[in-house]
Amino acid sequence: MxxxxxxxxxxxxxxxxxxxxxxxxxxxxxxxxxxxxxxxxxxxxxxxxxxxxDYLGVYYHLGKLYQQTGNVQKAGELFTQGIQLAEEKNNSRTKSELLEAFETLKIETDYDS
Structure with a gap:
């Protein structure tokens, strides 16, 4: 094994x-x-x-998987929720990563919140 x-x-x-x-x-x-x-x-x-x-790390990974599998709406919603949570927790690094992922989603797809 x-x-x-x-x-x-x-x-x-x-x-x-x-x-x-x-x-x-x-x-x-x-x-x-x-x-x-x-x-x-x-x-x-x-x-x-x-x-x-409140498990902040999951928002990025799950959002990217939703995007990868074509569930753009869910990805956008998850990134948005994660950004808000990161802001509440004063976690600027994760917030920045989520903002970048969200912007990429909007550029690569027709996502419109």
């Missing part, structure tokens, strides 16, 4: 033991993305967002 497979197995076991472990879900989603398992990653990110809407 490769190191990647072991990491995925370990993270999945952590989540099974503690279904509310957002950190393990986030890490597992990123590992799954490396293997092009987009649908599973989206489900994990959505789960984090549902149980812990």
């Amino acid at each position: 490769s190191d990647e497979q072991q990491k995925i197995k370990r993270l999945a076991l952590n989540i099974k033991k503690n279904p509310k472990d957002s950190f393990s879900k986030f890490a597992l989603a990123l590992e799954l993305l490396k293997r092009d398992q987009v649908t599973k990653a989206i489900l994990l990110f959505e789960s984090i967002l549902k149980q812990e809407p």
Whole structure:
């Protein structure tokens, strides 16, 4: 079993033991993305967002996945929510990343809030 497979197995076991472990879900989603398992990653990110809407890191990644899979409206809404949350948390770096992602979305698609 490769190191990647072991990491995925370990993270999945952590989540099974503690279904509310957002950190393990986030890490597992990123590992799954490396293997092009987009649908599973989206489900994990959505789960984090549902149980812990203040988990700021999920907004960028899930928004980009929505954009990648053609769900432009959801991507725009998520970026907008993330920008507001980053502002509330005084997290200028994440806010900047989300603003850039949102601008890119608007340029690359016909997104109109």
